[in-house]
Amino acid sequence: MSKVAIITGSAGGLGKGIAKRLGEDGFKIVLHDINKEMLDSTLKEFKDAGVDSIAVVGDVSKREDQFNLVKEAVDAFGQLDVFVNNAGVDVVSPFLEIDENQLNKTFSVNVNGTVFGTQAAADQFIKQDTKGKVINACSIAGHESYEMLGTYSATKHAVRSFTHSASKELAPYNIRVNAYCPGVAGTAMWDRIDEEMVKYYDNMERGDAYKQFVDGISLGRSQEPEDVANLVSFLASDDSDYITGQAIITDGGIVYR
Numbered sequence: 001m002s003k004v005a006i007i008t009g010s011a012g013g014l015g016k017g018i019a020k021r022l023g024e025d026g027f028k029i030v031l032h033d034i035n036k037e038m039l040d041s042t043l044k045e046f047k048d049a050g051v052d053s054i055a056v057v058g059d060v061s062k063r064e065d066q067f068n069l070v071k072e073a074v075d076a077f078g079q080l081d082v083f084v085n086n087a088g089v090d091v092v093s094p095f096l097e098i099d100e101n102q103l104n105k106t107f108s109v110n111v112n113g114t115v116f117g118t119q120a121a122a123d124q125f126i127k128q129d130t131k132g133k134v135i136n137a138c139s140i141a142g143h144e145s146y147e148m149l150g151t152y153s154a155t156k157h158a159v160r161s162f163t164h165s166a167s168k169e170l171a172p173y174n175i176r177v178n179a180y181c182p183g184v185a186g187t188a189m190w191d192r193i194d195e196e197m198v199k200y201y202d203n204m205e206r207g208d209a210y211k212q213f214v215d216g217i218s219l220g221r222s223q224e225p226e227d228v229a230n231l232v233s234f235l236a237s238d239d240s241d242y243i244t245g246q247a248i249i250t251d252g253g254i255v256y257r
């Protein structure tokens, strides 16, 4: 029987790339996003490509939505095997200027969303009494802290810490919890980061912030969704069964740990 994977925030960007790869790996795919229009269009693409898939609209920062997402997946496909906590948001600003709404939003999506997603997935894995895998979106910003991305970096450090502690609590239930830590991928998130960053520097033009980050990559190119999906595919597979509690960097050589 095919395994089932949920990927949050998979209407576009890295999440879509991960969902595509897990579909190629033979998983039944549960696409998910807060953006219904993009999600509908991505679901059509997946169905046209012959991937056995459904789509669920939801907000990861709402605990009820995360439990509903798992329920919809199980109603459609009968089981759950992998839950990818991919959805995340950025905030670009000197921390002195961050307001309460920005701070609450970034933490509630990136951190609360990951905790709620892990709770919902673990609840289902424990009910099924099967092996389960939770895979969290961390970042190089979960290992290193960046100016102008300071509170975003704080959320990703929290995701890394939570990955460690959740893996310890869930190991007795045969559940692995790991994280992937991308570097610089040219998704909508980086378009927004670049657009915001250049506003703060007189000598910068659109594209410069992105270029500066990409110039620092040892392998000499920015990251593609497929690069991230290669790691997630491994973490979702039986080949990673002896790995838990790790936040693995895939960045072409930016941060060395």
Ligand SMILES: NC(=O)C1=CN([C@@H]2O[C@H](COP(=O)(O)OP(=O)(O)OC[C@H]3O[C@@H](n4cnc5c(N)ncnc54)[C@H](O)[C@@H]3O)[C@@H](O)[C@H]2O)C=CC1
Pocket (backbone or CB within 6 Å): 008, 009, 010, 011, 012, 013, 014, 015, 032, 033, 034, 035, 038, 058, 059, 060, 061, 086, 087, 088, 089, 109, 137, 138, 139, 140, 141, 181, 182, 183, 184, 185, 186, 187, 188, 189, 190
């Ligand atoms: N793009 C990059 O270079 C890097 C990205 N990451 C992380 O990878 C993950 C994916 O990033 P990207 O694909 O680049 O971002 P993106 O902004 O291109 O896509 C994120 C997706 O999540 C959805 N989303 C946002 N808030 C949501 C919510 N509350 N509930 C459900 N869905 C929501 C968006 O609608 C969007 O489709 C994020 O967690 C991000 O922090 C980490 C390191 C680098």
Ligand SMILES: CC(=O)C(C)=O
Pocket (backbone or CB within 6 Å): 090, 139, 140, 141, 146, 149, 182, 183, 184, 185, 189
């Ligand atoms: C978006 C992100 O995590 C970085 C550091 O590029």
